[in-house]
Amino acid sequence: MSARSRRAPAPASNINAAPPQGTAGEDRVELSRQDSKAVRRRSVQLLGMLLRPVRLRFAITVALVVLSQAAKVAGPLLIAFGIDTALPALKDQGANPVPLIVTGGGYVVAALLASWLTAAYLTATARLSQAMLLDLRIQVFRHTQRLSMEFHESYTSGRIISRQTSDLEALRELLDSGISSLASGLIFMALTAVSIFSLDWITGLLVMASAVPMFFLSRWYQKRSQSAYRSSRVVSARLIVHFIETMTGIRAVKAFRREADNAATYDELAEDYRRVTVRSINLNGIFQPGLVLIGNVAVAVVLLVGGFRVLGGALEVGALLALLLATKRFFQPVGQMAMFYNSFQSAQAALEKVSGLLEEVPTVQPPRNPVPLPVAHGDIRFTGAEFGYGNGPVVLPRMDLHIPAGQTVAVVGATGAGKSTLAKLLARFYDVTAGSLKLDGVELRELSTADLRRAVVMVTQEAFLFSGTVAENIALGNPAASRSAIESAAREVGADTFIRALPDGYDTDVNKRGGRVSAGQRQLISFARAFLANPAVLILDEATSSLDIPSERLVQGGLHRLLGASGATGVAGTSGGDGRGQGGPGRTALIIAHRLSTVAIADRVLVVHDGRIVEDGTPAELISGGGRFADLHGAWQDSLV
């Protein structure tokens, strides 16, 4: 796909100076030296942060690995003891069986210990890696939930899924196999190195000298594999994005016969993915045999140098043999270490992306010191409020608006006039860029998320259903609600009848994206959600678009009751009185609709044009005023039966 220029507008001016921030430019593979350093640092920091809470467990796991290695060493020692000591003891006249018993018993104990320790560290490794994975999973999930709509509207769902699945998979591979092979390998090499030095320091130095080519080989590998794994992450994300898009839009894919084109695109992406995978595996295919080669060359050199010393009489043949075996052993775990380094590179590239996502700052943030608002009345006041997306142009120019508690306000205007923007500001999907927006005298951005969402609820046009039952979906409005409350909310909006007709009634699984219920029924369910939530301020953003007239009428009736039977006197009515007299103020409602039927229950109408409120008054006033609303209203009535 093409470069995602649309996320660029923020600090695009000085790309070279600023280090990569968040997810901007995450598709780039070739990074400048300092950018590359910055993202790697970020990635390692994330790894460190994940390790910190489990450092004790980490230490225990490493200890278990080391101990199990030690227990394994005991076996050969006991065999040597058996042959050198126990055997002669038996052959002696005394025929002393004690050393034999000690040997046999010791061997059994060592075997038990070694295998138990192996099992223990396998389990410990799994616990460690799963704890870290769970931690990261939850962090990423929580963070993506926190990120503002602005972010979600440009970052694709496929990318988030890719971060949460295949990127985490890379980390999991590192944690599952990496820790034990690294720890056991290092210990093994260290112990062997000590024994080599104790036998002969010259050989020791020779072996150590092999570290030099190994270092250069590793550097080479690190550089190459870094970009290989980076592109592997980028390409796999693309593959996933395409996959998810196809599967979620499968109806349209079929209806428009996209199968062949899609398959061609996917083939191409899958082939790209294959190529980068092969590239990274091939790098490892040079790296690992390269390390083996260095080890083998070192053995040959030790043999040659040692051989000359043997010929010169400076070294015993037996000692040389021991040195050769030890040198060979020294390089044995190198293959494992290469595997560790390989998965480390892969995980690091993955964590670069994940940490970038985590670094994204929600543009809409909960306040540090929230002002409590336990009981909201629903008084809304925009003062000198302005709004524009990012650093883009102002969409909603300076505006003053007061909606008293309990008022039902209809917002009308042509598509794209800024009605939804108004709703999104009120629901705090976005923050005003200037001026203030207050609920009951409290700045919206100073309310805790819990208070805000209890007070303000928005029902949007797209009624998304989650997997689970109908009842669970309605309960989203208020998870604490009882079944009877759920059912009565459904009754209120006229959804009860069709829900009861479903195979399992309220316990019917709605399946994937509500495949089973129609668009209109989905809207009814999401209405029931809002009724259950029972907020002080209700925002309806074209929420009745898919309803037929009878359903809409039921919803209207329900709304009418929910909104506290306020002065909804319709277009014709000019009751003038404040119908909220009985039982305190009702709910405040902001209703955005292109169907003016909704206006019937509104106390007040706002006509929005080019982001400005151009008309404001009771429906009757506006109709008699002969402005835009009067025109719209006329056209709407024409459209009716």
Next chain:
Amino acid sequence: MTDADKSTDNTTLLASLGRLAPQLKPIFAPLIWGLLSALAASVVALLIPQVYRVLVNSALQPGNGTKGLWTGAAVVLGLGILEAGLIALRRQFVIVPATTVETRMRTSFYRHLQSLAVEFHDRWGSGQLLSRAMSDLNFMRRWMAFGAIMLVVTALTVVIGVALMLSMSWELGLIFVAAAVPIVVFGYRFRRSYGLVSRRSQDQAGDLATAVEESVHGIRVLKAFGRGREALDSFAGQAQELQATEIHKAKSLAVFSLVVTLLPELALGAGLVVGILLVSQARLDVGALVAFFATAAVVAGPVESMGPLMAMTLAAKTAVDRHFEVMDAPNTITDPAEPVRLGPVRGDLEFRGVHFHYPDTPAGTPELLNGIDLVLRAGETMALVGVTGSGKSTLLNLVPRLFDATAGAVLLDGTDIRRLALADLRRHVSVAFEDTTLFSNSVRGNVLLGAAEHPGLSPDEILEQALEVAQAGFAYALPNGVDTLIGEEGLSLSGGQRQRIALARAIAARPAVLVLDDPLSALDVNTEERVSDGLRAALVGTTTLIVAHRPSTVAMADRVALLQDGHITAVGTHSELLAGNDHYRYVLASLSEEPKDLDSDLDTDTENELADELGAAPRGTGPLDVVHRGATA
């Protein structure tokens, strides 16, 4: 989560992995070469000590010339290079073929998914499918390229090692072999239990991916209701389940590893005691004892790695099972064996005794579509009206065969649509759904997606026309005009804008039959009117079936069909139905004739007000606005 039928697999390991055979056939030779390289590398590694032996016995005697030493070192170096070369060679042989197989399986998986019916996709979450397409296949490749080969090499090494040990001392060898018996028994149990957990963990990982997918697609709802916390809790719950399964899996492997390492070691311990006794009784010489244990030491490594390799193989089996579970899902909507090719399509559309119910509808419930008979004449525009949930959308879905009727038939120009090739049918039939899916592409790309050849018109002109009819001229004002990227990866458009692009797409396809599902629901009244006017002109000669919720949409139609209780209960012009059909009036006008909701008497006020308001409305001037039923009596 998804109730995708995760049939508990009863297939055996070999049967499952055997299903890979056809995939592996073309790469069989490189796999064998890879195996041989791996074996050769092991042999070379074993040869190097032999050189030491020769050197120690001959060249390395003090006073000898350096020639022998040089030769020896050169041989060791040569063998060392050879070993590294063989290791590299194994990868060279295997990697590319294995990734090719992986990619081939991945793309055919995707193709198969695309061909599977909508009904399948309704049941399966995308996340679950994604995990099968990505991690399962990745795993399978790794097993092919590494696991399978190493399993063979390891097994061979163990067998050869044990044979050597038996040849050195049959008594000691037998003790070692005896340890293998409980391992085999235990391995059998391990295979079952580990297979089950590994299946569970991979399924749970897939469900977790589905949960992520939903949390992102439903982000607006979660935000609007402030339910991030609950979503997180439920996600965390699921993630913890996966964690528990993974740990259970690791424990199961740990126990197996314990047995696999412990038993041979115990046997060796016993062997040591017996061996020393044998030597002391002079039934065995020390050299043989030393050689026995030296060999045992060589065998120990491979034996130990049997555990992880077995686990890897079992997980690969799970991956294979999960892959083929989807690949085996039958495609319920397929091309006919001998497709009929229609000549020029007139556009006569007929529903003849059409019945439909969703596959998992419990027996006894009435069918959603229960004998639909409806005839659309070529070029006619028919509105479909019915209450929410009456099956209008379902009926529409039958025309492009997104679902198939369970009984009866849909006929295009008198031919059962099931006798047409799917691609042909979907070329003749174009749709615009109410929930509009735009693809990640430019506006141009989206609109011209299924565009037919328009003689004498350039694509730009087709685009312009379609956008004009759909009142989607706003597209020219987007940042990059009609080349602006939209869809999930592009600019997000409002609901009304998306609907108009989708409408333009359906129009540009110039189909014989156009199926529109409430295509104007998100438009404001003025725009709707302009779109309707444009559509009416553009649809001349196109058979159109349009779901309508509003009188304004119905106004576009020549005739209206009323869908009620799974039947078409009335067909006629708008005015006829309005005059003579109570249910029609109930659905489309503001009159109420059906029993009201129990508590609807509470809102008679609103009801009356609405009615008043409608009654007070000035007479429309639309062609269909013949009869105007006013307020309730």
